[in-house]
Amino acid sequence: MTSPPTSGPSGTDGTGPLHGVMPAPKASPRHEVPKLYGPDFAADPYAVYDRLRTYGALAPVEIAPGVGAMLVIDYRAALDLLHDPVTWSKDSRTWQETVPADSPVMPMIGWRPNVLFSDGEEHERYRKVITDGFDRIPPQDLRALVVETADALIARFGADGEADLIGQYARVLPLMLFNRLFGLPDSYGDRLISAIAGMLEGNTPEEAAEASAAFEGYVGELIAAKKQARGQDLTSWFMDHPAELSDEEVIHQIVLTMGAGHEPTTNLIGNALARMLTDDRYYSTLSGGALTPRDAIHDVLQNEPPMANYSTHFPKRDVYFHGNWIRTGQLVLVSYAAANTQRGRAHAGTGAGAGGSGGGAHLAWSAGPHSCPVRRSALLITTTAIERLTAWLSDIELTVPHGRLAYRPGPFHRALTRLPARFTPISPDQAGATPWESTANR
16 A cells, blocks of 8 residues: 555546546546456457556456456556455445446456455355365365266267367356255256256356356255255255355355356466467476476466456445555456566567476465465366376377467356367277276276
Protein backbone atom coordinates (compact mmCIF):
# COMPACT_ATOMS: atom_id res chain seq x y z
CA MET A 1 0.00 0.00 0.00
CA THR A 2 1.38 3.41 -0.92
CA SER A 3 0.59 6.85 0.46
CA PRO A 4 -2.35 8.37 -1.44
CA PRO A 5 -2.26 11.74 -3.16
CA THR A 6 -4.15 14.60 -1.58
CA SER A 7 -7.09 14.27 -3.98
CA GLY A 8 -9.49 11.39 -3.43
CA PRO A 9 -11.00 8.94 -5.89
CA SER A 10 -13.62 11.37 -7.07
CA GLY A 11 -10.87 13.43 -8.63
CA THR A 12 -9.15 10.60 -10.42
CA ASP A 13 -11.72 8.25 -11.87
CA GLY A 14 -15.28 7.93 -13.10
CA THR A 15 -17.88 5.38 -14.01
CA GLY A 16 -17.84 5.79 -17.79
CA PRO A 17 -19.81 3.52 -20.11
CA LEU A 18 -18.81 0.26 -18.46
CA HIS A 19 -20.89 -1.44 -15.78
CA GLY A 20 -19.28 -1.23 -12.37
CA VAL A 21 -16.82 1.47 -11.38
CA MET A 22 -13.90 1.74 -13.77
CA PRO A 23 -11.01 4.15 -13.10
CA ALA A 24 -9.94 6.24 -16.05
CA PRO A 25 -6.99 4.57 -17.81
CA LYS A 26 -3.67 6.30 -17.37
CA ALA A 27 -2.25 5.79 -20.81
CA SER A 28 -5.05 5.46 -23.34
CA PRO A 29 -8.66 6.54 -23.98
CA ARG A 30 -11.40 4.61 -22.27
CA HIS A 31 -12.66 3.05 -25.49
CA GLU A 32 -9.29 1.31 -25.86
CA VAL A 33 -9.60 -0.56 -22.56
CA PRO A 34 -8.13 -4.03 -23.32
CA LYS A 35 -10.58 -6.93 -23.54
CA LEU A 36 -9.89 -10.19 -21.75
CA TYR A 37 -12.27 -12.18 -23.92
CA GLY A 38 -12.72 -13.12 -27.55
CA PRO A 39 -10.50 -15.07 -29.95
CA ASP A 40 -7.66 -12.52 -30.05
CA PHE A 41 -7.12 -12.67 -26.30
CA ALA A 42 -7.43 -16.47 -26.26
CA ALA A 43 -4.83 -16.75 -29.03
CA ASP A 44 -2.19 -14.59 -27.30
CA PRO A 45 -3.07 -13.33 -23.81
CA TYR A 46 0.57 -12.62 -23.01
CA ALA A 47 0.74 -9.91 -25.66
CA VAL A 48 -2.19 -8.25 -23.88
CA TYR A 49 -0.46 -8.57 -20.50
CA ASP A 50 2.65 -6.93 -21.96
CA ARG A 51 0.57 -3.96 -23.15
CA LEU A 52 -1.12 -3.73 -19.77
CA ARG A 53 2.22 -3.30 -18.02
CA THR A 54 2.38 0.28 -19.32
CA TYR A 55 -0.31 1.11 -16.75
CA GLY A 56 1.77 0.00 -13.78
CA ALA A 57 0.84 -2.53 -11.11
CA LEU A 58 -2.87 -2.47 -12.02
CA ALA A 59 -4.60 -1.97 -15.34
CA PRO A 60 -8.18 -1.35 -16.44
CA VAL A 61 -9.68 -4.20 -18.45
CA GLU A 62 -13.03 -5.35 -19.82
CA ILE A 63 -13.89 -8.93 -18.84
CA ALA A 64 -17.19 -9.15 -20.76
CA PRO A 65 -19.10 -6.75 -22.97
CA GLY A 66 -19.71 -3.67 -20.84
CA VAL A 67 -18.20 -5.14 -17.64
CA GLY A 68 -15.02 -3.50 -16.40
CA ALA A 69 -12.50 -4.42 -13.73
CA MET A 70 -9.05 -3.56 -12.50
CA LEU A 71 -6.48 -6.30 -13.07
CA VAL A 72 -3.48 -6.72 -10.77
CA ILE A 73 -0.53 -7.66 -12.98
CA ASP A 74 2.36 -7.02 -10.56
CA TYR A 75 3.58 -9.87 -8.34
CA ARG A 76 4.21 -7.74 -5.25
CA ALA A 77 0.87 -5.96 -5.58
CA ALA A 78 -0.88 -9.31 -5.94
CA LEU A 79 0.65 -10.59 -2.71
CA ASP A 80 -0.27 -7.36 -0.91
CA LEU A 81 -3.90 -7.78 -1.95
CA LEU A 82 -4.18 -11.51 -1.32
CA HIS A 83 -2.73 -11.21 2.20
CA ASP A 84 -4.93 -8.27 3.27
CA PRO A 85 -8.45 -9.45 4.22
CA VAL A 86 -8.89 -6.30 6.34
CA THR A 87 -9.00 -4.01 3.29
CA TRP A 88 -10.41 -6.44 0.73
CA SER A 89 -13.60 -8.49 0.73
CA LYS A 90 -14.64 -11.49 -1.35
CA ASP A 91 -18.34 -10.66 -1.08
CA SER A 92 -19.57 -9.67 -4.56
CA ARG A 93 -23.17 -8.71 -3.71
CA THR A 94 -22.71 -4.93 -3.85
CA TRP A 95 -20.79 -5.15 -7.12
CA GLN A 96 -23.25 -7.46 -8.85
CA GLU A 97 -26.03 -4.91 -8.40
CA THR A 98 -24.20 -2.80 -11.01
CA VAL A 99 -23.96 -5.60 -13.60
CA PRO A 100 -26.72 -7.12 -15.75
CA ALA A 101 -27.96 -10.38 -14.25
CA ASP A 102 -27.42 -12.18 -17.57
CA SER A 103 -23.79 -11.11 -17.95
CA PRO A 104 -21.64 -14.10 -18.95
CA VAL A 105 -19.28 -13.49 -16.01
CA MET A 106 -22.00 -13.82 -13.37
CA PRO A 107 -21.65 -17.62 -13.02
CA MET A 108 -18.03 -17.06 -11.98
CA ILE A 109 -18.45 -13.91 -9.87
CA GLY A 110 -22.06 -13.84 -8.65
CA TRP A 111 -22.31 -14.29 -4.88
CA ARG A 112 -23.17 -17.63 -3.28
CA PRO A 113 -22.94 -18.88 0.32
CA ASN A 114 -19.66 -20.73 -0.19
CA VAL A 115 -16.01 -20.52 0.75
CA LEU A 116 -15.08 -18.45 -2.32
CA PHE A 117 -17.38 -15.49 -1.66
CA SER A 118 -17.18 -15.22 2.14
CA ASP A 119 -14.94 -13.45 4.63
CA GLY A 120 -13.74 -13.91 8.19
CA GLU A 121 -15.29 -16.53 10.43
CA GLU A 122 -17.82 -17.58 7.80
CA HIS A 123 -15.03 -18.24 5.32
CA GLU A 124 -13.03 -20.21 7.91
CA ARG A 125 -16.11 -22.31 8.70
CA TYR A 126 -16.70 -23.24 5.07
CA ARG A 127 -13.02 -23.80 4.37
CA LYS A 128 -12.60 -26.19 7.31
CA VAL A 129 -15.47 -28.34 6.03
CA ILE A 130 -13.65 -28.75 2.71
CA THR A 131 -10.14 -29.28 4.10
CA ASP A 132 -11.34 -31.70 6.77
CA GLY A 133 -13.23 -33.67 4.13
CA PHE A 134 -10.24 -34.07 1.84
CA ASP A 135 -7.96 -34.82 4.80
CA ARG A 136 -10.05 -37.93 5.40
CA ILE A 137 -9.02 -39.35 2.01
CA PRO A 138 -5.68 -41.18 2.38
CA PRO A 139 -3.30 -40.16 -0.45
CA GLN A 140 -2.77 -43.78 -1.42
CA ASP A 141 -6.53 -44.26 -1.78
CA LEU A 142 -6.88 -41.12 -3.88
CA ARG A 143 -4.04 -42.22 -6.12
CA ALA A 144 -5.57 -45.67 -6.54
CA LEU A 145 -8.87 -44.09 -7.55
CA VAL A 146 -7.13 -41.84 -10.10
CA VAL A 147 -5.31 -44.87 -11.53
CA GLU A 148 -8.57 -46.79 -11.82
CA THR A 149 -10.32 -43.84 -13.48
CA ALA A 150 -7.42 -43.18 -15.86
CA ASP A 151 -7.23 -46.83 -16.88
CA ALA A 152 -10.95 -46.92 -17.62
CA LEU A 153 -10.68 -43.86 -19.86
CA ILE A 154 -7.54 -45.06 -21.68
CA ALA A 155 -9.32 -48.36 -22.33
CA ARG A 156 -12.00 -46.43 -24.24
CA PHE A 157 -9.63 -45.02 -26.88
CA GLY A 158 -6.42 -47.07 -26.56
CA ALA A 159 -7.23 -49.27 -29.55
CA ASP A 160 -7.95 -46.28 -31.81
CA GLY A 161 -4.36 -45.06 -32.08
CA GLU A 162 -5.55 -41.46 -31.72
CA ALA A 163 -7.48 -39.33 -29.24
CA ASP A 164 -8.39 -35.82 -28.21
CA LEU A 165 -6.61 -35.74 -24.87
CA ILE A 166 -8.84 -32.91 -23.66
CA GLY A 167 -12.31 -34.16 -24.59
CA GLN A 168 -11.57 -37.85 -24.03
CA TYR A 169 -9.26 -37.64 -21.03
CA ALA A 170 -8.36 -34.39 -19.23
CA ARG A 171 -11.92 -33.04 -19.16
CA VAL A 172 -13.56 -36.34 -18.24
CA LEU A 173 -11.18 -37.71 -15.63
CA PRO A 174 -11.81 -35.11 -12.87
CA LEU A 175 -15.59 -35.45 -13.24
CA MET A 176 -15.55 -39.24 -13.03
CA LEU A 177 -13.24 -38.92 -10.04
CA PHE A 178 -15.40 -36.36 -8.22
CA ASN A 179 -18.53 -38.38 -8.92
CA ARG A 180 -16.94 -41.19 -6.92
CA LEU A 181 -15.45 -38.96 -4.21
CA PHE A 182 -18.83 -37.37 -3.54
CA GLY A 183 -20.43 -40.77 -3.26
CA LEU A 184 -22.41 -41.66 -6.39
CA PRO A 185 -21.89 -44.81 -8.45
CA ASP A 186 -20.22 -44.68 -11.86
CA SER A 187 -23.62 -44.83 -13.56
CA TYR A 188 -24.07 -41.17 -12.58
CA GLY A 189 -20.75 -40.13 -14.04
CA ASP A 190 -21.94 -39.55 -17.60
CA ARG A 191 -24.77 -37.34 -16.32
CA LEU A 192 -22.29 -35.15 -14.49
CA ILE A 193 -19.97 -34.99 -17.49
CA SER A 194 -22.82 -34.04 -19.82
CA ALA A 195 -24.13 -31.33 -17.47
CA ILE A 196 -20.72 -29.71 -16.89
CA ALA A 197 -19.89 -29.84 -20.60
CA GLY A 198 -23.16 -28.12 -21.42
CA MET A 199 -22.53 -25.39 -18.85
CA LEU A 200 -19.04 -24.74 -20.24
CA GLU A 201 -19.83 -25.08 -23.92
CA GLY A 202 -23.52 -24.25 -24.33
CA ASN A 203 -23.81 -22.37 -27.60
CA THR A 204 -27.06 -20.65 -26.60
CA PRO A 205 -28.50 -19.38 -23.30
CA GLU A 206 -31.13 -22.10 -23.60
CA GLU A 207 -28.49 -24.84 -23.82
CA ALA A 208 -26.58 -23.38 -20.88
CA ALA A 209 -29.78 -23.12 -18.81
CA GLU A 210 -30.69 -26.73 -19.63
CA ALA A 211 -27.23 -27.90 -18.60
CA SER A 212 -27.39 -25.86 -15.39
CA ALA A 213 -30.74 -27.45 -14.54
CA ALA A 214 -29.26 -30.91 -15.19
CA PHE A 215 -26.36 -30.13 -12.85
CA GLU A 216 -28.74 -28.90 -10.15
CA GLY A 217 -30.73 -32.10 -10.57
CA TYR A 218 -27.56 -34.17 -10.19
CA VAL A 219 -26.58 -32.39 -6.96
CA GLY A 220 -30.15 -32.63 -5.66
CA GLU A 221 -30.18 -36.39 -6.17
CA LEU A 222 -26.77 -36.64 -4.54
CA ILE A 223 -27.98 -34.86 -1.41
CA ALA A 224 -31.20 -36.92 -1.33
CA ALA A 225 -29.23 -40.17 -1.60
CA LYS A 226 -26.95 -39.22 1.28
CA LYS A 227 -29.88 -38.20 3.48
CA GLN A 228 -31.16 -41.76 3.06
CA ALA A 229 -27.79 -43.41 3.72
CA ARG A 230 -24.48 -41.85 4.61
CA GLY A 231 -21.24 -43.24 3.20
CA GLN A 232 -17.49 -42.80 3.28
CA ASP A 233 -17.60 -39.85 0.90
CA LEU A 234 -17.22 -36.08 0.78
CA THR A 235 -20.97 -35.41 0.67
CA SER A 236 -21.60 -37.32 3.88
CA TRP A 237 -18.62 -35.69 5.58
CA PHE A 238 -19.78 -32.22 4.53
CA MET A 239 -23.27 -32.95 5.87
CA ASP A 240 -22.05 -34.35 9.20
CA HIS A 241 -19.26 -31.84 9.85
CA PRO A 242 -19.34 -30.06 13.25
CA ALA A 243 -19.76 -26.79 11.34
CA GLU A 244 -23.39 -27.89 10.90
CA LEU A 245 -23.94 -26.58 7.38
CA SER A 246 -27.49 -26.07 6.21
CA ASP A 247 -28.70 -28.03 3.18
CA GLU A 248 -28.19 -24.92 1.05
CA GLU A 249 -24.65 -24.47 2.34
CA VAL A 250 -23.80 -28.12 1.69
CA ILE A 251 -25.10 -27.84 -1.87
CA HIS A 252 -23.03 -24.73 -2.54
CA GLN A 253 -19.82 -26.23 -1.13
CA ILE A 254 -20.35 -29.29 -3.37
CA VAL A 255 -21.04 -27.17 -6.44
CA LEU A 256 -17.97 -25.03 -5.77
CA THR A 257 -15.69 -27.98 -5.01
CA MET A 258 -16.71 -29.76 -8.21
CA GLY A 259 -16.36 -26.62 -10.31
CA ALA A 260 -13.11 -25.48 -8.71
CA GLY A 261 -11.76 -29.01 -8.93
CA HIS A 262 -12.82 -29.66 -12.51
CA GLU A 263 -11.83 -26.63 -14.56
CA PRO A 264 -8.32 -25.99 -13.15
CA THR A 265 -7.48 -29.71 -13.03
CA THR A 266 -8.60 -30.23 -16.63
CA ASN A 267 -6.54 -27.26 -17.77
CA LEU A 268 -3.50 -28.25 -15.74
CA ILE A 269 -3.51 -31.79 -17.15
CA GLY A 270 -4.06 -30.51 -20.70
CA ASN A 271 -1.51 -27.68 -20.58
CA ALA A 272 1.12 -29.92 -18.98
CA LEU A 273 0.59 -32.65 -21.59
CA ALA A 274 0.85 -30.07 -24.38
CA ARG A 275 4.14 -28.86 -22.94
CA MET A 276 5.52 -32.38 -22.46
CA LEU A 277 4.61 -33.52 -25.96
CA THR A 278 6.17 -30.52 -27.74
CA ASP A 279 9.45 -30.23 -25.86
CA ASP A 280 12.10 -32.87 -26.58
CA ARG A 281 13.36 -32.84 -23.00
CA TYR A 282 9.92 -33.82 -21.72
CA TYR A 283 9.16 -36.16 -24.59
CA SER A 284 12.31 -38.13 -23.82
CA THR A 285 10.92 -38.59 -20.31
CA LEU A 286 8.53 -41.14 -21.70
CA SER A 287 11.50 -43.44 -22.21
CA GLY A 288 13.63 -42.31 -19.28
CA GLY A 289 14.52 -38.67 -19.85
CA ALA A 290 15.67 -36.19 -17.23
CA LEU A 291 12.44 -34.23 -16.81
CA THR A 292 9.25 -35.65 -15.35
CA PRO A 293 5.51 -34.95 -15.46
CA ARG A 294 5.90 -33.11 -12.17
CA ASP A 295 8.43 -30.80 -13.87
CA ALA A 296 5.93 -30.13 -16.65
CA ILE A 297 3.22 -29.35 -14.10
CA HIS A 298 5.46 -26.85 -12.31
CA ASP A 299 6.39 -25.36 -15.69
CA VAL A 300 2.71 -24.77 -16.43
CA LEU A 301 1.90 -23.41 -12.97
CA GLN A 302 4.66 -20.86 -13.45
CA ASN A 303 4.25 -19.95 -17.12
CA GLU A 304 0.70 -20.89 -18.14
CA PRO A 305 -1.48 -21.24 -15.03
CA PRO A 306 -4.77 -23.05 -15.68
CA MET A 307 -6.75 -20.23 -14.05
CA ALA A 308 -5.07 -17.18 -15.54
CA ASN A 309 -7.10 -14.33 -14.02
CA TYR A 310 -9.35 -14.65 -11.00
CA SER A 311 -9.21 -13.98 -7.21
CA THR A 312 -12.11 -11.55 -7.31
CA HIS A 313 -11.79 -8.91 -4.58
CA PHE A 314 -13.70 -5.79 -3.61
CA PRO A 315 -12.33 -3.02 -1.36
CA LYS A 316 -14.35 -2.37 1.79
CA ARG A 317 -13.56 1.35 1.52
CA ASP A 318 -12.05 3.72 -1.01
CA VAL A 319 -8.37 2.79 -1.07
CA TYR A 320 -5.22 4.02 -2.78
CA PHE A 321 -3.46 0.86 -3.89
CA HIS A 322 -0.14 0.74 -5.75
CA GLY A 323 -0.74 4.08 -7.48
CA ASN A 324 -4.48 3.66 -8.15
CA TRP A 325 -7.60 4.85 -6.38
CA ILE A 326 -10.03 1.93 -6.07
CA ARG A 327 -13.57 2.69 -4.98
CA THR A 328 -15.58 0.75 -2.44
CA GLY A 329 -17.10 -2.38 -3.97
CA GLN A 330 -15.17 -2.12 -7.25
CA LEU A 331 -14.15 -5.38 -8.91
CA VAL A 332 -10.43 -6.14 -8.78
CA LEU A 333 -9.00 -9.36 -10.24
CA VAL A 334 -5.55 -10.87 -9.85
CA SER A 335 -3.76 -12.03 -12.99
CA TYR A 336 -1.76 -15.04 -11.87
CA ALA A 337 -0.48 -15.37 -15.43
CA ALA A 338 0.76 -11.77 -15.74
CA ALA A 339 2.22 -11.67 -12.23
CA ASN A 340 4.01 -15.01 -12.66
CA THR A 341 5.58 -13.93 -15.96
CA GLN A 342 6.46 -10.37 -14.93
CA ARG A 343 10.14 -11.09 -15.60
CA GLY A 344 9.67 -13.29 -18.64
CA ARG A 345 8.08 -16.52 -19.68
CA ALA A 346 9.35 -19.94 -20.73
CA HIS A 347 7.63 -20.91 -23.98
CA ALA A 348 6.54 -24.49 -24.53
CA GLY A 349 8.59 -26.29 -27.11
CA THR A 350 11.51 -23.84 -27.07
CA GLY A 351 13.61 -25.39 -24.34
CA ALA A 352 13.86 -21.99 -22.67
CA GLY A 353 13.52 -21.70 -18.95
CA ALA A 354 12.67 -25.32 -18.30
CA GLY A 355 10.91 -26.28 -15.14
CA GLY A 356 13.41 -29.02 -14.43
CA SER A 357 14.51 -27.29 -11.27
CA GLY A 358 10.95 -27.16 -10.01
CA GLY A 359 11.75 -23.71 -8.62
CA GLY A 360 10.34 -20.27 -9.06
CA ALA A 361 7.66 -18.64 -6.97
CA HIS A 362 4.22 -18.46 -8.56
CA LEU A 363 0.64 -17.57 -7.69
CA ALA A 364 -1.17 -20.36 -9.54
CA TRP A 365 -2.62 -21.58 -6.22
CA SER A 366 -3.38 -17.99 -5.18
CA ALA A 367 -2.11 -16.94 -1.71
CA GLY A 368 -3.31 -15.78 1.67
CA PRO A 369 -6.48 -16.97 3.41
CA HIS A 370 -8.17 -17.83 0.10
CA SER A 371 -5.34 -19.89 -1.37
CA CYS A 372 -6.30 -23.28 -2.80
CA PRO A 373 -7.32 -25.45 0.19
CA VAL A 374 -6.56 -28.79 -1.49
CA ARG A 375 -3.46 -28.18 -3.60
CA ARG A 376 -1.80 -31.44 -2.52
CA SER A 377 -4.79 -33.43 -3.74
CA ALA A 378 -4.86 -31.46 -7.00
CA LEU A 379 -1.17 -32.14 -7.62
CA LEU A 380 -1.58 -35.84 -6.84
CA ILE A 381 -4.54 -36.14 -9.23
CA THR A 382 -2.79 -34.28 -12.05
CA THR A 383 0.55 -36.04 -11.67
CA THR A 384 -1.02 -39.51 -11.50
CA ALA A 385 -3.27 -38.83 -14.51
CA ILE A 386 -0.31 -37.80 -16.66
CA GLU A 387 1.94 -40.61 -15.45
CA ARG A 388 -0.73 -43.20 -16.17
CA LEU A 389 -1.42 -41.91 -19.68
CA THR A 390 2.24 -41.74 -20.68
CA ALA A 391 2.94 -45.15 -19.15
CA TRP A 392 0.30 -46.90 -21.29
CA LEU A 393 0.93 -44.80 -24.43
CA SER A 394 4.69 -44.37 -24.34
CA ASP A 395 5.06 -43.13 -27.92
CA ILE A 396 2.23 -40.59 -27.82
CA GLU A 397 2.74 -37.41 -29.86
CA LEU A 398 0.67 -34.43 -30.91
CA THR A 399 -0.72 -34.31 -34.43
CA VAL A 400 -0.37 -30.51 -34.68
CA PRO A 401 2.44 -28.13 -33.65
CA HIS A 402 2.05 -26.44 -30.28
CA GLY A 403 1.68 -23.05 -31.97
CA ARG A 404 -1.45 -24.23 -33.79
CA LEU A 405 -3.30 -25.41 -30.69
CA ALA A 406 -6.48 -23.43 -30.02
CA TYR A 407 -7.60 -22.12 -26.63
CA ARG A 408 -11.11 -21.51 -25.33
CA PRO A 409 -12.04 -17.82 -25.15
CA GLY A 410 -12.73 -16.37 -21.73
CA PRO A 411 -11.18 -13.98 -19.21
CA PHE A 412 -10.51 -16.43 -16.40
CA HIS A 413 -8.93 -19.62 -17.74
CA ARG A 414 -6.11 -20.83 -19.99
CA ALA A 415 -7.85 -23.82 -21.50
CA LEU A 416 -7.16 -25.81 -24.65
CA THR A 417 -10.15 -26.63 -26.84
CA ARG A 418 -8.57 -29.86 -28.12
CA LEU A 419 -5.28 -31.72 -27.78
CA PRO A 420 -5.17 -34.14 -30.73
CA ALA A 421 -2.60 -36.93 -30.38
CA ARG A 422 -1.63 -40.22 -31.97
CA PHE A 423 0.10 -43.32 -30.61
CA THR A 424 0.62 -46.98 -31.33
CA PRO A 425 -2.75 -48.66 -30.69
CA ILE A 426 -3.08 -51.02 -27.76
CA SER A 427 -5.76 -53.68 -27.62
CA PRO A 428 -7.30 -56.04 -25.06
CA ASP A 429 -5.91 -59.17 -26.70
CA GLN A 430 -2.28 -58.09 -27.01
CA ALA A 431 0.41 -59.75 -24.95
CA GLY A 432 1.17 -58.23 -21.55
CA ALA A 433 -0.87 -56.02 -19.25
CA THR A 434 -3.26 -53.46 -20.70
CA PRO A 435 -5.55 -50.85 -19.14
CA TRP A 436 -8.49 -53.20 -19.80
CA GLU A 437 -6.87 -55.87 -17.67
CA SER A 438 -5.89 -53.31 -15.02
CA THR A 439 -9.41 -51.90 -14.80
CA ALA A 440 -11.07 -55.32 -14.76
CA ASN A 441 -8.99 -56.41 -11.82
CA ARG A 442 -10.17 -53.54 -9.59
